[in-house]
Amino acid sequence: xxxxxxxxxxxxxxxxxxxxxxxxxxxxxxxxxxxxxxxxxxxxxxxxxxxxxxxxxxxxxxxxxxxxxxxxxxxxxxxxxxxxxxxxxxxxxxxxxxxxxxxxxxxxxxxxxxxxxxxxxxxxxxxxxxxxxxxxxxxxxxxxxxxxxxxxxxxxxxxxxxxxxxxxxxxxxxxxxxxxxxxxxxxxxxxxxxxxxxxxxxxxxxxxxxxxxxxxxxxxxxxxxxxxxxxxxxxxxxxxxxxxxxxxxxxx
Amino acid sequence: xxxxxxxxxxxxxxxxxxxxxxxxxxxxxxxxxxxxxxxxxxxxxxxxxxxxxxxxxxxxxxxxxxxxxxxxxxxxxxxxxxxxxxxxxxxxxxxxxxxxxxxxxxxxxxxxxxxxxxxxxxxxxxxxxxxxxxxxxxxxxxxxxxxxxxxxxxxxxxxxxxxxxxxxxxxxxxxxxxxxxxxxxxxxxxxxxxxxxxxxxxxxxxxxxxxxxxxxxxxxxxxxxxxxxxxxxxxxxxxxxxxxxxxxxxxxxxxxxxxxxxxxxxxxxxxxxxxxxxxxxxxxxxxxxxxxxxxxxxxxxxxxxxxxxxxxxxxxxxxxxxxxxxxxxxxxxxxxxxxxxxxxxxxxxxxxxxxxxxxxxxxxxxxxxxxxxxxxxxxxxxxxxxxxxxxxxxxxxxxxxxxxxxxxxxxxxxxxxxxxxxxxxxxxxxxxxxxxxxxxxxxxxxxxxxxxxxxxxxxxxxxxxxxxxxxxxxxxxxxxxxxxxxxxxxxxxxx
Ligand code: SF4
Numbered sequence: 010x011x012x013x014x015x016x017x018x019x020x021x022x023x024x025x026x027x028x029x030x031x032x033x034x035x036x037x038x039x040x041x042x043x044x045x046x047x048x049x050x051x052x053x054x055x056x057x058x059x060x061x062x063x064x065x066x067x068x069x070x071x072x073x074x075x076x077x078x079x080x081x082x083x084x085x086x087x088x089x090x091x092x093x094x095x096x097x098x099x100x101x102x103x104x105x106x107x108x109x110x111x112x113x114x115x116x117x118x119x120x121x122x123x124x125x126x127x128x129x130x131x132x133x134x135x136x137x138x139x140x141x142x143x144x145x146x147x148x149x150x151x152x153x154x155x156x157x158x159x160x161x162x163x164x165x166x167x168x169x170x171x172x173x174x175x176x177x178x179x180x181x182x183x184x185x186x187x188x189x190x191x192x193x194x195x196x197x198x199x200x201x202x203x204x205x206x207x208x209x210x211x212x213x214x215x216x217x218x219x220x221x222x223x224x225x226x227x228x229x230x231x232x233x234x235x236x237x238x239x240x241x242x243x244x245x246x247x248x249x250x251x252x253x254x255x256x257x258x259x260x261x
Numbered sequence: 262x263x264x265x266x267x268x269x270x271x272x273x274x275x276x277x278x279x280x281x282x283x284x285x286x287x288x289x290x291x292x293x294x295x296x297x298x299x300x301x302x303x304x305x306x307x308x309x310x311x312x313x314x315x316x317x318x319x320x321x322x323x324x325x326x327x328x329x330x331x332x333x334x335x336x337x338x339x340x341x342x343x344x345x346x347x348x349x350x351x352x353x354x355x356x357x358x359x360x361x362x363x364x365x366x367x368x369x370x371x372x373x374x375x376x377x378x379x380x381x382x383x384x385x386x387x388x389x390x391x392x393x394x395x396x397x398x399x400x401x402x403x404x405x406x407x408x409x410x411x412x413x414x415x416x417x418x419x420x421x422x423x424x425x426x427x428x429x430x431x432x433x434x435x436x437x438x439x440x441x442x443x444x445x446x447x448x449x450x451x452x453x454x455x456x457x458x459x460x461x462x463x464x465x466x467x468x469x470x471x472x473x474x475x476x477x478x479x480x481x482x483x484x485x486x487x488x489x490x491x492x493x494x495x496x497x498x499x500x501x502x503x504x505x506x507x508x509x510x511x512x513x514x515x516x517x518x519x520x521x522x523x524x525x526x527x528x529x530x531x532x533x534x535x536x537x538x539x540x541x542x543x544x545x546x547x548x549x550x551x552x553x554x555x556x557x558x559x560x561x562x563x564x565x566x567x568x569x570x571x572x573x574x575x576x577x578x579x580x581x582x583x584x585x586x587x588x589x590x591x592x593x594x595x596x597x598x599x600x601x602x603x604x605x606x607x608x609x610x611x612x613x614x615x616x617x618x619x620x621x622x623x624x625x626x627x628x629x630x631x632x633x634x635x636x637x638x639x640x641x642x643x644x645x646x647x648x649x650x651x652x653x654x655x656x657x658x659x660x661x662x663x664x665x666x667x668x669x670x671x672x673x674x675x676x677x678x679x680x681x682x683x684x685x686x687x688x689x690x691x692x693x694x695x696x697x698x699x700x701x702x703x704x705x706x707x708x709x710x711x712x713x714x715x716x717x718x719x720x721x722x723x724x725x726x727x728x729x730x731x732x733x734x735x736x737x738x739x740x741x742x743x744x745x746x747x748x749x750x751x752x753x754x755x756x
Contacts, residue, residue, distance in 0.1 A: 016732045016733070022727055022731050025730060025732035028732040028735075032740070046684055046736070049680070049681045057630060057649060059649065059651075059652025059654075060656055060674045063674060064678075066678070067678065067681045067682065094646075095649075149632055150632075153632035180633070181633075182629050182631035184629055186629025189629045190718060190722075191714055191715060192278065193278050194718065195282045196285070196590055196627075198720065199593040200592075200593055203593075225724075228725065230721060233721060233722055
């Protein structure tokens with residue numbers, strides 16, 4: 010399958026290793042990956058902060074870049090939820106019927122990375138090995154908008170050597186919320202403190218998630234507190250130390 | 262007669278970030294709030310999980326409420342006709358001033374110096390107690406939690422459990438002081454007994470009662486109240502005069518619709534399968550209940566919400582407060598940070614709208630948009646969606662002012678929007694960022710201090726510096742040449 014990547018703006022600038030990991034996992038599964046350098050951002054930051062009008066040209070740009078893509082895979086559930094929950098609304102707000110139609114046709118071809126692996130490809134074992142204690146943070150959008158359920162957990166359970174530690178209050182937000190973490194820095198920090206405590210209580214060395222936005226937040230505090238716990242995007246774990254032979258069997 | 266401001270749902274002392282910061286300093290309150298919300302949440306989750314048709318009930322509730330709102334004029338008129346026919350008197354109040362004037366007038370007609378009250382947020386919304394007191398009438402709250410708030414001269418921090426921010430020892434100390442009971446014990450029974458003794462005398466003596474209403478029932482002209490303590494039923498049956506103040510949005514088409522809400526409301530609110538007391542009353546009946554019955558139908562900013570298609574769902578709310586209990590922001594701050602009668606996620610969308618966005622403008626931002634509120638709402642109000650819609654209003658209104666237009670936020674967001682329209686601009690900005698960040702990056706590769714508004718982030722969090730190579734640069738260098746050649750190969754095969 011020919012898969013187009015959308016590397017979100019903060020992943021592009023701050024977490025390039027996540028994009029590389031997605032490329033490596035999907036190539037290993039035998040897919041052809043393309044990256045369209047014209048891509049920029051999904052518009053979420055503007056939309057969620059109330060800059061609705063300013064988000065529309067960004068949305069339009071995204072649709073233009075990917076309108077003919079066979080499949081778009083995105084390593085961020087919050088960006089995918091921006092598309093699924095708000096794009097049509099934004100286009101309607103502009104009274105742009107053509108854009109509405111284009112979005113309707115594009116949306117079914119858009120997948121979050123772990124969702125793509127499990128729901129679209131039917132793959133749970135990508136042949137990875139990661140001999141570490143790991144805990145999984147379920148980001149809000151992955152749970153409540155994309156309804157990923159236990160998909161990321163199923164993927165993690167197939168990773169060789171990985172010791173998955175359950176976390177308390179998995180359902181509760183880490184307090185990032187984009188500009189919320191700046192506009193309400195104090196409350197956001199208080200929420201983060203609770204989340205970090207739960208992460209530390211698991212005894213894990215690594216905290217993973219399907220969103221680098223949450224992980225950036227968590228790591229921000231884990232690092233400030235000088236803990237040894239690190240964060241890694243799910244894709245990076247799945248890209249690690251693969252046991253070659255297995256990959257051929259699970260190729261979609 | 263002294264007047265109160267037209268709308269008083271918002272206390273308007275300071276904006277959310279400042280009030281929240283203050284609340285975060287109070288570790289006792291935070292502990293109480295976290296404990297109480299955890300307990301209610303767990304009960305709520307248990308009793309909703311046991312309902313195989315929970316999602317259908319939510320959908321049904323949403324449909325009934327949305328339908329009633331679409332035809333609000335019809336159902337209110339029907340309610341008025343049926344209520345009047347049953348012997349009730351219906352009054353229409355367009356704002357808080359008018360509602361207060363009507364209620365005070367009725368109380369004065371009966372020369373009452375004291376009134377007993379059932380917990381009603383609508384009366385808090387219009388500042389009724391203050392208005393009555395200013396005019397020589399003493400309102401006595403009969404709901405235990407409301408009584409605690411009233412005696413403690415506090416403000417409710419939750420609209421189902423108004424005193425949830427206080428623990429038993431705090432309540433005991435306050436009762437000892439206010440009821441003059443130095444020997445009062447601290448068991449729940451001791452406190453309940455003290456309150457009961459205090460209240461019983463009022464129930465038997467006071468002739469005028471004021472209530473709110475959970476539902477106005479159009480096809481029978483009745484009102485429904487659900488409660489846990491039975492104090493409400495005392496107020497509904499013992500006094501000679503009953504005045505109910507209810508927001509116009511509370512109407513449901515028929516008695517049969519209660520079937521849905523009497524299942525979803527208690528489960529969502531307190532995690533009970535059924536409220537211990539569900540009362541519906543309809544007009545007056547010789548020899549039974551009050552001799553005179555008045556309903557004040559309150560608009561107070563609701564009509565404009567109804568007219569806003571995007572935000573109308575706000576009015577579907579049945580005030581169960583499940584969204585408060587589920588909200589991680591509320592968990593940290595409790596209700597007082599919202600500076601409003603209506604706290605939590607629903608308060609964050611309702612309060613500013615009741616004030617036509619003139620007050621409580623920081624409230625739509627008091628959310629991380631995590632969606633927990635939407636997930637639990639028994640009438641499926643998509644609160645995150647409404648929050649974003651209201652943020653849009655705030656931004657548009659701000660941009661229309663000089664200060665707003667030239668604020669750092671606006672300039673920053675406009676600049677970002679400009680970059681995101683074109684990848685070459687974005688790539689350029691990334692390069693500038695990689696170089697520009699250098700003075701801020703510590704030896705360990707992290708940014709530990711950021712200037713201006715970004716400083717909020719680095720107060721408690723480090724930020725990893727931007728790596729020297731972005732994904733797009735990596736792709737261009739490592740993958741693009743290869744990808745292009747494989748593309749050519751593939752085309753060769755296909756052709
Ligand atoms: S918005 Fe929904 S969850 Fe919140 S109080 Fe209203 S009905 Fe309950």
